[in-house]
Amino acid sequence: MPPHTSATSTVAADTAQAPSRKPAPTAVEGGSFQKIAADTSRRGSLIVVWIALFILFGLLRPDQFLTVGTLQTIFGSQQALVFIGLGALCAFSVGEFDFSVAAVAGLSATLVAVLVSDQGVNVWLAALIAVAAAVGIGAFNALLIIKIGINPIVTTLGVATLLTGVSSRISNGGSVFLDSPELYKVAATNVLGLPISFYYGLALAAIFTYVMTSTPLGRHMLFVGSNRSVARLAMVRVDRIRVGAYISSSLLCGVGGVLLVGTVGGFDPASASTYLLPALSATFLGTAVIQPGRFNPAGSMIAIYFLATGIVGLQLLGFAGWISDVFYGSALIIAIVLSTLFRRDRRHS
């Protein structure tokens, strides 16, 4: 027994006990049923709410909501948003911000229409020019943010405003129109009841998911997004990945713009900014699902169609146009609150 027991009455008796290398109390208890159940319910909570929304609208407006037409509206009208949202996700997932996404898509759509309708440029060449312009804007963002070191929020908001103005000048202030059966075919051919670009969106999300979860690049992006210093010290080429994120973001938005104008047959440059908030809402709301607390493409996709379901349902219930702003705005706030809570939880789990 330790010699000091005589002097101290409260020394615990088991001081000489064999190695007590118990796991720290903060230890994560692996594999318990409750934990898995809790985890699954959290991963899927948005999906549950989504299904509940379907049931609710179905009960309230059975004849209007539960129709093929409504489903086609929900799933067939979000392609531009999918490309813009996943573009924004490129930046978010490496810890950057790109608020120029919607404006880039808008410029791209405007360019295609103006080049083809007013300048008589071949539609494919016009699409190529639009996408190339988008990539150039991504590179410009990257130059300002990474090489010069300007705050990304200020930079991309500035660029967004600039591009909106430029689009408006190119289109002479009004809407632009495009009559191109070839582009329509590529963008909107009906496949199993939905425009083909819906499947482009799915494919894009699948590729994005693969990159993030199963490739060294995705792993590097994860670390650049969570701790740049750790990534740099592990010889990850941090700046290259950041530049790549801005360029990919703009690239996807450029393509999204081309598909948008091809599907709709026209574009109002002033409407570009209306895509920004839904895209942000969806990407943030997406962090509450599939991989809680983390930006993930599958989550963003689910969030996009969840939001579309809500908007369409509310409109069928007779709410006017204002509802979409209220809905997207509150979804963004709820999404940020949830993602913050999940992150905190992840830190202390």
Added chain:
Amino acid sequence: MRSTDAHPHRDPVETGGAGGGTGSNGARGREVVEIKGLTKRFGRATVLDDVDLTIEPGEIHALVGQNGSGKSTLIKILSGVYTADAGRISVAGHRLATPVRPADLREHSLAFVHQDLGLVDDLTVVENVRVGQYTPGRLSRKIDWARERRLAEETFARLNAEIPLDARLGALPAGQRAVVAIARAVQGQRPGSGCVVFDESTQSLPRETLPEFYAILRSIARSGTGILIVSHRLEEVMSLADRVTVLRDGAAAATGVAVSDLTEAELSRLILGRELAGGRIAADPGATAGGETPDVAFEAVGVSGRTLQGLDLRVHRGEVIGITGAGDCGLDEVAAIVGGTSSACAGRITVGDAAFEVPVTDAAALHGAGLAVIPQNRMADGLAAEVSAIANLTLPRVRRRGRAFLSRGWQHEEFKEAVATFGITPAEPHAPAAAFSGGNQQKLLLSKWLLNAPRVLVACEPTQAVDVGARLDILRALRAAADAGKAVVICSIEVQDLAVVCDRVVVLRAGRDPVELGGEVTADAITEATYA
């Protein structure tokens, strides 16, 4: 063995058998802080189990225990971050409501100095001291700076410290910054009352500033204020504290034991619950890596930085070399310069056969030549807190293991290997790095780079904020890496650790040439060379 006294503050119960009369000035009477039966659970884990703690006026009381033993939970309950599940806290005889409210803390003169000191570098000294206490003028609502300065000055005078009030905090030396943090904590207290809690505050202080820091603590205690220090440094506890409370796995292994009744070995046994295998961790005689004439794996010639001067170093395979020093000697620069992340430097380094001019422009090539650097700041530069342990562990190798596809197999094998080698707990690959205790995080970080099979491993403060048990595991692992043929360099101010494991120790000295100690390196010899 808890007393079930119903009137604790009328009739104080002596919890520590040797407690009475150990206050440095012999002050008796009511405790400044009395904690009784404190219990806290997180889910099913009980992290604090029926813990008692009393702090008497004028004593320095140490709270020690391994990482995860419940120390920080106790402090967080005391400061109002967590709510206790059971137990009570009384300060100066007043029972506090839980969760503890900041207003109560202030009213009863219970103040905290946290690990990172909580200072803002860009503000002035007076702004840092007075923040949160500014009193606006009655009509103008303007801050009366003359008054604020006077109050700050008075506080510094009480601490016998002279600090320029208008200096930008970031420009102050570390020792003075600590004084600013103390001043902020104690300014509201009536001299000689209340209690100040120092939560690992010495962790971030350079060694040479510690005597001054300790002197201030002692003078605060002499005035009659109670002091609670939370510390990993046993030598500090032994030399500074009057009494000690030891937590182990959430329960008190010792409550208020007089430090004079303990030896350092007994204290570490109380903390660990087992005997600490002492003595040197020597090279395995069977593992003379590289044969009769060990290769030079790493060489530095005339390496200088902002304060580092002319470091010459030659490390052979199988060797563990320590680098230490005090003050502006450049110790903190070594890793950045050698690792190729610093630009303000000169000299030449060689890793294996590859020679590099300093500053190194191509850090990746340096890395490719076989250098691995374990950064000092674990959670800022070593591991990504929110990312899983397994992803953190395997990060340096994901590109090498294939461009297109990241398979799971090798990652799990690596994690298994790390767990087997280091005993990382929990052995939970997908838990985020932040969920591990400090010691386990350090083991994870060490495995991350050891698995990279480096020629040369440079570890900065590998035992910082790590408990006694994990500390030995880590030192042994560094020795084992050397036995396996690597060259190991440890940059650390923990001279005890260096003495335990190093073959040679280079002591950097501000403004003078470094000295190298060989043979049986002792902690005393290192300290002597540091301050000689």
